[in-house]
Ligand SMILES: Nc1ncnc2c1ncn2[C@@H]1O[C@H](COP(=O)(O)OP(=O)(O)OP(=O)(O)O)[C@@H](O)[C@H]1O
C-alpha cells in the first residue's frame with residue numbers, strides 16, 4: 001500500500017528548491033491571526049462547484065504498462081474529491097502526471113482552462129497545485145518551521161543581493177515568512193514542535209508538516225497521497241477534521257486514501273481507478289453500492305473492516 005517504484009526517489013521534495021537558504025530558528029511569541037496570514041490572497045468561494053482542474057483522456061505509459069488509461073474527470077472548486085482504487089491502480093501516477101513528474105503519452109490536464117502539461121514542477125506549484133507524498137519527504141535536518149518556510153519561499157523569493165545584504169525589505173519578508181510559517185504549523189496543530197528537527201518528529205507530526213508545507217505554496221488544489229497511512233483511528237479522525245477545515249478555508253482537495261471509512265466520511269465525490277482506468281465517479285453513497293467498485297475494491301476492504309479477512 002505504501003511502496004511503488006515512483007516513490008523511492010528523489011530524496012528531496014520535487015516541488016521545492018534544495019538550494020534555498022533558510023536561516024530561521026526562532027519562534028515569535030506574538031502569533032497573528034491564522035486565516036489572515038496563511039494565504040491572505042487566495043480565492044475563497046469563487047464559483048464553488050465549477051471545474052477547477054480537468055483531466056481529459058489522460059494516459060501514462062511505462063514501457064508496455066499503461067498505468068493511466070484515458071482517464072477523464074473534473075476536480076470542482078471547493079470540493080474534497082477522493083481518488084481510490086486497489087494497489088497499483090494508478091492513483092499516484094495520476095498525481096505525478098498532474099504535477100509534472102511524469103509526461104503523459106496522451107490527454108490533457110488543465111487548470112482554469114490553462115494547460116498544466118509541459119510546465120516545470122515549480123511552475124505547476126506556482127499555478128496553484130500542491131501535493132504531499134505517499135512516502136514522506138521532508139528536509140530531515142531542518143526544523144519544522146524551516147521546512148514550511150521553504151514551501152513559502154517556493155512562491156515568495158527575495159532577491160539574492162537582498163538576502164546577502166539583509167536589506168530592510170529582506171528582513172521584513174523573512175519576518176513575514178516566519179509569521180506565516182508559524183501560522184501554518186498552528187493551523188495543522190504542530191506549532192509546539194516548530195523548532196524541532198523534522199526527522200525527530202513523531203510520524204503523525206511529519207505527515208501534518210507535509211500538509212503545512214504544501215499549504216505554504218498557497219495552492220488552489222491540495223493533493224494528498226495517503227495522508228493517513230500508518231495512523232491509528234484517533235489520528236485518522238483528527239486528520240479528517242483537518243481536511244474538512246482545509247476545505248472550509250477555501251481550498252480544493254484531491255485525496256488518495258485507502259481507508260474507506262475516512263474516504264466515505266470526508267469526501268464529497270469519489271473517482272475510482274482500477275488497472276489505470278476510471279470505473280466510477282460519483283458521490284460516496286453511490287460508490288459504496290456500485291457493483292464494479294465493490295468487485296474491484298470495496299469488497300476486499302469491507303472484509304478487512306469486519307475482521308473477516
Ligand atoms: N516510474 C515507474 N516506472 C514503471 N512503472 C511504474 C512507475 N510508477 C508507477 N508504475 C506502475 O504503474 C502502476 C500504477 O502505480 P501507482 O503508483 O500509480 O499506483 P497506486 O494506485 O498509487 O497504488 P498504491 O495504492 O499501491 O500506492 C503500477 O503497476 C506501478 O508499478
Ligand SMILES: [Mg+2]
Nearest residue numbers: 004091092134
Ligand atoms: Mg500510490
